[in-house]
Amino acid sequence: MSEFPHKPTRRTVLKTGVAGVAAGAATVAAPMFFMRNAWAQEFCNMPTGGSVTLGFNVPQTGAYADEGADELRAYQLAVKHLNGEGDGGMINTMKPTMLKGNGVLGKKVEFVTGDTQTKSDAARASAKRMIEKDGAIMITGGSSSGVAIAVQSLCQDTGVIFMAGLTHSNDTTGKDKRRYGFRHFFNAYMSGLALGPVLESAMGKDRRAYHLTADYTWGWTQEESIKNTTEGLGWETVEAVRTPLGAGDFSQYLTPVLNSGADVLILNHYGKDMVNSLTQAVQFGMRDKQVNGKQFEVVVPLYSRLMAQGAGENIKGILGTTNWHWSLQDDGSKAFVKSFGQEYGFPPSQAAQTCYTQTLLYANACETAGTFAPPAVIGALEGFEFDGMGNGQTLYRAADHQCFKKVLVVAGNENPTSQFDLLQVVEEVPREQVTYNPSIFGGELGSADAKAC
Amino acid sequence: MDAILLQILNGLDKGGAYALIALGLTLVFGTLGVVNFAHGAIFMLGAFCAVSINALLKLEQVVLDPTQTTAWGTPLEIRTPYIESWLGEWGTLLIQYSVPISILFAIPVMLLIGLVMERGLIQFFYKRPHADQILVTFGLAIILQEIIKEIFGANPIPQSAPPLVAGSVSITETIVYPYWRIVYLFFSLTLISGVFAFLRFTTFGMVVRAGMQDRETVGLLGINIERRFTIVFGVATVVAGLAGVMYTPILPPDYHMGMDFLVLSFVVVVVGGMGSLGGAVSAGFLLGILQSFASMNEVNSILPGIDQIIIYLVAVVILLVRPRGLMGRKGVMED
Numbered sequence: 158m159s160e161f162p163h164k165p166t167r168r169t170v171l172k173t174g175v176a177g178v179a180a181g182a183a184t185v186a187a188p189m190f191f192m193r194n195a196w197a198q199e200f201c202n203m204p205t206g207g208s209v210t211l212g213f214n215v216p217q218t219g220a221y222a223d224e225g226a227d228e229l230r231a232y233q234l235a236v237k238h239l240n241g242e243g244d245g246g247m248i249n250t251m252k253p254t255m256l257k258g259n260g261v262l263g264k265k266v267e268f269v270t271g272d273t274q275t276k277s278d279a280a281r282a283s284a285k286r287m288i289e290k291d292g293a294i295m296i297t298g299g300s301s302s303g304v305a306i307a308v309q310s311l312c313q314d315t316g317v318i319f320m321a322g323l324t325h326s327n328d329t330t331g332k333d334k335r336r337y338g339f340r341h342f343f344n345a346y347m348s349g350l351a352l353g354p355v356l357e358s359a360m361g362k363d364r365r366a367y368h369l370t371a372d373y374t375w376g377w378t379q380e381e382s383i384k385n386t387t388e389g390l391g392w393e394t395v396e397a398v399r400t401p402l403g404a405g406d407f408s409q410y411l412t413p414v415l416n417s418g419a420d421v422l423i424l425n426h427y428g429k430d431m432v433n434s435l436t437q438a439v440q441f442g443m444r445d446k447q448v449n450g451k452q453f454e455v456v457v458p459l460y461s462r463l464m465a466q467g468a469g470e471n472i473k474g475i476l477g478t479t480n481w482h483w484s485l486q487d488d489g490s491k492a493f494v495k496s497f498g499q500e501y502g503f504p505p506s507q508a509a510q511t512c513y514t515q516t517l518l519y520a521n522a523c524e525t526a527g528t529f530a531p532p533a534v535i536g537a538l539e540g541f542e543f544d545g546m547g548n549g550q551t552l553y554r555a556a557d558h559q560c561f562k563k564v565l566v567v568a569g570n571e572n573p574t575s576q577f578d579l580l581q582v583v584e585e586v587p588r589e590q591v592t593y594n595p596s597i598f599g600g601e602l603g604s605a606d607a608k609a610c
Numbered sequence: 611m612d613a614i615l616l617q618i619l620n621g622l623d624k625g626g627a628y629a630l631i632a633l634g635l636t637l638v639f640g641t642l643g644v645v646n647f648a649h650g651a652i653f654m655l656g657a658f659c660a661v662s663i664n665a666l667l668k669l670e671q672v673v674l675d676p677t678q679t680t681a682w683g684t685p686l687e688i689r690t691p692y693i694e695s696w697l698g699e700w701g702t703l704l705i706q707y708s709v710p711i712s713i714l715f716a717i718p719v720m721l722l723i724g725l726v727m728e729r730g731l732i733q734f735f736y737k738r739p740h741a742d743q744i745l746v747t748f749g750l751a752i753i754l755q756e757i758i759k760e761i762f763g764a765n766p767i768p769q770s771a772p773p774l775v776a777g778s779v780s781i782t783e784t785i786v787y788p789y790w791r792i793v794y795l796f797f798s799l800t801l802i803s804g805v806f807a808f809l810r811f812t813t814f815g816m817v818v819r820a821g822m823q824d825r826e827t828v829g830l831l832g833i834n835i836e837r838r839f840t841i842v843f844g845v846a847t848v849v850a851g852l853a854g855v856m857y858t859p860i861l862p863p864d865y866h867m868g869m870d871f872l873v874l875s876f877v878v879v880v881v882g883g884m885g886s887l888g889g890a891v892s893a894g895f896l897l898g899i900l901q902s903f904a905s906m907n908e909v910n911s912i913l914p915g916i917d918q919i920i921i922y923l924v925a926v927v928i929l930l931v932r933p934r935g936l937m938g939r940k941g942v943m944e945d
Contacts, residue, residue: 220866222764396907401918405861405870406624408791409905409917412616416784432766432862440788440860442778467862469768483681491681498682575687 200530200607201316202294209264209529211236211516212293214284214308215322217272220403220429221300224463224508228298228322229270230501231509235516238496239266246496247517250489250545255524262523273299277307284308288317289610294529295320297515300508302326302375309338316608318531320515323480323508325427325459327378330559331598336605337531339538339553341518341560342511345379346593348458348478349386351564351586355476357390360421360454364390367419368397369410369434371426379425383458387423395419400430407434411441420448423456431457432467439471460567463506465579472569472579479565481510481547482582490547504577514546518553532605550588556595558602564591612784617902619781623791623860625898626798630853631875632882632890633805634846640822640885641839644732645743650872651751652720652847656854657863658758659719660712661767667693667705707772709859716855717848724847728840751868759865766862790859797856802891805849809887818842822885877925883938893936897921 202210213232216225238246241258248256260266269291271283280299287293296312297320299305305324312319313335321329321340325348330340366387370380376399384394395417400410411434414422422443426434438444438455446453460477483494483504493513497505505513518538525541526533539555548562567580631653638646670689678686693701704711731750735743770776771790778786809815821828821835828835854863861867878897882889903909904920916923928936 218759220764220864222759398907398910403870405867408620408623409617409902412620413613413907415616415786416612429766429864432768436768436862437788437860440778440790442786442788445777446786463765467766467768469770469862471768494681495683498680498684502684504681 199609200532201610202288202292204264204292204294204529207264208267209261210291210293211266211268211519212271212284212287212291212296213268213298213512214271214273214280214287214296215298215512216275216300216304217270219275221275224300224323224428224461224506225273225298227463227506227509228300228512231497231505231513232268232298232516234496234500235513236266236268239517239520243500244492244496247489247493247513247546250492251517251521251543252545253543254521256517256521257524261520262527262529266520269293271298273301273304273308275301275304277303280304280308281311284311285315288315293317295519297519298322298512299324302329302378303373305329305338305340306333306374309333309335313337313603314608315610316531316606318519318534320519322512322515323461324375325379326375327382327598328374328600330557331378332600334557334559334598334600334602336535336558336602339515339518339558339560341515341553342507343478343480343562343564343591344559345375345382345458346385346598347564347591348379349382350591350593351478351566351584352383352456352458352476353386353390354586354590355566355584356387356456359476361451362391364392364421364451365395365419365449366392366421366423367395367414367417368423368425369407369414370397370399371402371430372399373402375427376425379458380423383423383425383456387421392421400426400434403430405433407437408441410434411438411443414438414443415441415446418448420451421454421456423458425458427459427461428464429467431459431464435468435475436471460580461507462577462579463508465569466576468569473571475569476583477567479567479580480507482507482565482567482580483510483577484580484582485547485565485585487545487547487549489545493547510547517546518543530607532607535605549585552588554595556602557598557600559595561588561592563588612782613906614903615781616785616787617906618899619787619791619795621899621902622895623795623898624901625895626795627853627857627871627894628875628878628898629802629891629894630798631850631871632878632894633802633887634850635875635879636882636885636887636890637805637842637846637849639879640887641818641842642728642732642736644735645740645747646732647744647747647872648727648751648754649747649846649850650868650870650875651754652723652850652868653854653857653871654758654863654865654868655723655754656716656720656851657858657867658762658854659716659851660709660769660855660858661762661863663712663715664705664708664769667691667708667711669693671695706770709769709855710772712855713852716851720848720851721844723851724844725840727847728843732843733840751872755865755868762865764865766864768862769858771859788860794856794860798853801849801852805845806887808845814838814841874921877921881925881928881935883935885939886935886937889935889937897924900924 215228237243238248269287271287273280284296295318299322302324305321309319319338327344327346368380370376424434443453457477460479465472522534522537525537541553544550551562564586566584568583570581635649668691673688674685675688676685775789775793778788780786878893882893905917
């Protein structure tokens with residue numbers, strides 16, 4: 158008796174072999190979207206162990222080091238909350254949310270940091286290092302539009318998602334937008350739209366404006382946006398002068414303002430430039446001046462509390478816009494201020510809020526997509542509508558990856574009650590009023606295809 | 611006409627700061643032969659003397675008020691400067707006048723810093739090439755900057771001018787100018803005159819000038835010229851430090867402010883002539899005024915960006931025409 162009742166013949170062996178090869182080939186050629194988590198090993202830095210690494214790229218040295226330190230504090234707090242430590246912060250107020258406080262997709266969140274030095278080349282180098290050496294699956298942070306645009310472009314090329322920190326230039330989600338880049342912070346165009354009605358009611362329609370503008374991408378787009386708004390109100394632009402970044406002494410740029418016939422000075426400056434130009438404008442008596450029968454006014458379109466501290470008493474009563482302020486009374490803001498204040502002993506800055514929110518939004522998108530694969534995470538972020546993060550109902554617009562939410566018009570506080578109480582919210586401008594057509598800035602998002610490192 | 615007068619004032623003001631820093635640089639180079647790239651950092655340290663005095667005077671007594679809470683749920687801190695609790699209105703006055711008070715503090719502190727710097731580091735580089743001196747002093751400047759940033763942070767820290775000279779003054783019907791900038795201009799002129807008088811009319815100054823001309827012969831006369839040059843280094847440090855103290859109400863100080871002035875001051879020294887005190891001062895004011903005029907809209911509309919390169923352009927032209935600078939001695943830095 159044979160040991161094999163159905164003894165294989167040469168023909169059956171061949172048949173089976175051909176069928177096996179065909180099945181194998183079919184498996185390899187099968188479209189990947191048939192399977193969940195089918196991007197395995199197909200995208201850059203796919204987490205394989207029990208943890209996932211995020212890359213926090215912030216200015217740790219240079220002029221924005223204090224702002225960078227606040228961003229880092231916020232990131233550390235976000236990691237804590239994502240891993241289920243602390244009081245949970247905005248995870249408790251975010252709606253809708255898939256976050257459970259058990260890491261992201263069950264993996265513990267870890268982080269590495271880089272120093273942007275607020276220089277594009279240094280920021281790209283530190284982001285590259287975090288991606289290539291540290292295995293960061295997402296890069297976030299920064300305090301400058303030049304840096305954001307440079308890092309965003311690198312992230313598009315390497316297939317790693319970039320959640321921008323503080324960047325206000327229209328270009329970040331305008332002509333330089335990228336599929337892998339997302340911005341929660343507002344932009345210069347939105348500042349203009351929010352400020353317009355407030356400027357009209359505070360200063361009227363018959364004004365002559367003089368712009369001093371920082372000579373780089375953010376300054377140019379802000380000048381253009383604010384000019385659009387003020388000229389739309391009927392104001393005349395007397396002059397728009399570009400000043401070198403980090404000029405220090407602005408006296409030679411300020412003195413021509415005095416005899417120009419302008420009755421409003423608009424300072425398109427940020428950081429140290431804003432502190433210096435505003436301080437010196439006040440020293441030149443501009444706030445006590447009467448021109449054309451009107452009180453001379455100064456406007457600082459982009460405010461930051463950390464910068465306001467540097468300008469001291471000079472900011473009192475001066476109008477501007479900000480992304481968020483710790484005095485807001487919605488549930489999300491209160492939860493975040495409480496967590497941050499108890500952890501560090503002082504309230505968070507707008508940079509901290511945007512960075513914290515971006516981390517939670519990325520984590521939530523991964524949970525929603527059920528994978529870390531960038532194309533799916535990008536899909537989950539595009540068009541995502543949420544609330545409870547401090548700025549009311551917010552939309553991550555799919556067309557340009559710009560968040561649309563309330564914008565705050567603020568003024569320097571006349572009677573501060575503490576060293577942090579420097580800005581007063583004048584108006585919370587609704588999202589509808591600051592929403593614009595994405596086509597006005599051009600640009601292409603590019604491909605969402607996953608890339609191997 | 612008003613615009614021109616305003617730019618002259620701006621130029622004199624800015625030139626005052628350049629001249630004070632350049633004066634110190636020239637003194638050190640003329641006496642010790644050292645190219646001191648840490649001189650800008652010394653200007654910054656002077657400014658932070660004012661910040662420190664202001665912070666000391668504002669030291670606060672913190673009382674927790676359990677009836678009120680912060681936004682993050684801790685009891686509200688009520689902060690009152692000790693000096694106001696102890697001295698009442700006099701305490702407030704002392705805080706308001708912290709910048710002039712800082713001058714008294716800055717003189718000994720900056721002198722000490724200068725002497726320690728010279729004895730502890732610079733003296734070992736007298737006979738080394740200028741490249742070595744530049745490297746070591748530049749490194750020192752970076753170290754000093756980072757120390758200040760670690761202590762005071764990276765953001766500018768505002769300092770107020772005393773109420774008596776705060777705000778602006780009307781020079782003509784249409785020209786207003788900040789009081790403190792006028793004070794600064796007179797202060798820099800006084801300090802420059804003081805240094806010149808010290809070198810011109812005192813025995814010490816005479817010996818130093820002689821040493822600058824011919825160090826070896828002065829040494830042969832039994833005079834310890836090295837010790838005097840060490841003191842000159844201290845004097846140069848005090849001059850830069852005081853320039854920094856007085857500049858704080860004009861420019862809120864931050865750790866990097868020295869570097870912003872250093873490069874321009876070196877150009878001033880080179881244009882004025884290495885080792886020439888008069889040249890440094892004249893070039894300081896000249897370049898300050900030129901820079902202000904180049905920033906005028908009328909000039910910029912014809913030559914865009916000229917305000918950012920004018921100083922370097924002038925330096926190139928002067929060095930091509932007169933390599934030793936405006937008032938430099940023949941042979942100095944020409945080899």
